[in-house]
Amino acid sequence: xxxxxxxxxxxxxxxxxxxxxxxxxxxxxxxxxxxxxxxxxxxxxxxxxxxxxxxxxxxxxxxxxxxxxxxxxxxxxxxxxxxxxxxxxxxxxxxxxxxxxxxxxxxxxxxxxxxxxxxxx
Numbered sequence: 256x257x258x259x260x261x262x263x264x265x266x267x268x269x270x271x272x273x274x275x276x277x278x279x280x281x282x283x284x285x286x287x288x289x290x291x292x293x294x295x296x297x298x299x300x301x302x303x304x305x306x307x308x309x310x311x312x313x314x315x316x317x318x319x320x321x322x323x324x325x326x327x328x329x330x331x332x333x334x335x336x337x338x339x340x341x342x343x344x345x346x347x348x349x350x351x352x353x354x355x356x357x358x359x360x361x362x363x364x365x366x367x368x369x370x371x372x373x374x375x376x
Contacts, residue, residue, distance in 0.1 A: 265273035265281040271288035273281050283289055 261270070262281065264270050265275075265283075270281075270283070271292050272284040272286045274284060275281055
């Protein structure tokens, strides 16, 4: 995303926490909606630029592209979670992420009962 695109979005009120100075430039106050907007914008950008690499995910060559995107985003999420700094995991964040990841844990347990070759972990 270019600086001009950010300017236009801020001017249009699309970026949360954007404030305009008297000189016409924008600055951004740190707030949770701004962080969410940045993450969602990055995700949309990744989707638009992502070229699936089926050789990395065995068995997905003929799958729906959304499944391949899902696998890519799962990899990105694992990477992102591992890169969080030590002070990131407050009690509130731990509780929120625990609730958020509960459906993923349920799906993982359901997958354990399905027959599959070369299962790891």
